[in-house]
Amino acid sequence: MMILWIKGLHIFFMLAWMAGLFYLPRLFVYHASTDIQAVKDAYKVMERRLWLFVTPFALLTLVFGVALIASYGSAWFRISGWLHVKMTLLIFVYAYHFYLFVLYKKFEKDENQHSSRFYRFLNEAPVIIILAVVLLAVAKPF
Known part of the structure; x- marks a missing residue:
């Protein structure tokens, strides 16, 4: 029963994190x-407040994700190929998160060098990765 609470919290914090991203x-x-x-x-x-609000969600998503893996055990982890792919994709999502921090700091100093078009693309870029992460978690294809 505890694993369902952990899974629920993992999903909740992931949703809150993605909304911020x-x-x-x-x-x-x-x-x-x-x-x-x-x-x-x-x-x-607004950017500072959002960054400070959303970053703990990224950490809590990770904490509850690791707790889920620990709850299922090492044997399950070894045979869950989908999870290894998901975790690899998540490295890119966390890298994206910290790239947003770099950009936020540049805006903070009035040193932005990119156009609004660049940020429109940047805003849409992670959608495919996040879709893949969700589908892997739900379908567990391998």
């Missing part, structure tokens, strides 16, 4: 589109 680059789109300093400053506040 989709929203932060959208803020970057709008931030990169303005030349008005007061508007830029408002986006800086």
Whole structure:
């Protein structure tokens, strides 16, 4: 029964994290589109608050994911090929998360060098990886 609570928390924190990962680059789109300093400053506040809000969800997703693996045991882990692929894809998602941090810091210093179009693409880029992660977790194809 405990494993279901762990799984539920893992899914909840993953959903909250993904919502933030989709929203932060959208803020970057709008931030990169303005030349008005007061508007830029408002986006800086929003970006900082979102970053501080969403990053613990990334950590809690990891904590509950590791707890799930530990609950199922090492024998299950060894034979779950889908999980190894999922974890590999998650390395890219965490790298994306920290790349957003680098960009957030550049906006904070008014050193952005990218267009709003770049951020639109960046906002949509992780969708395929996240889709693959979810499908692997649900279908467990191998």
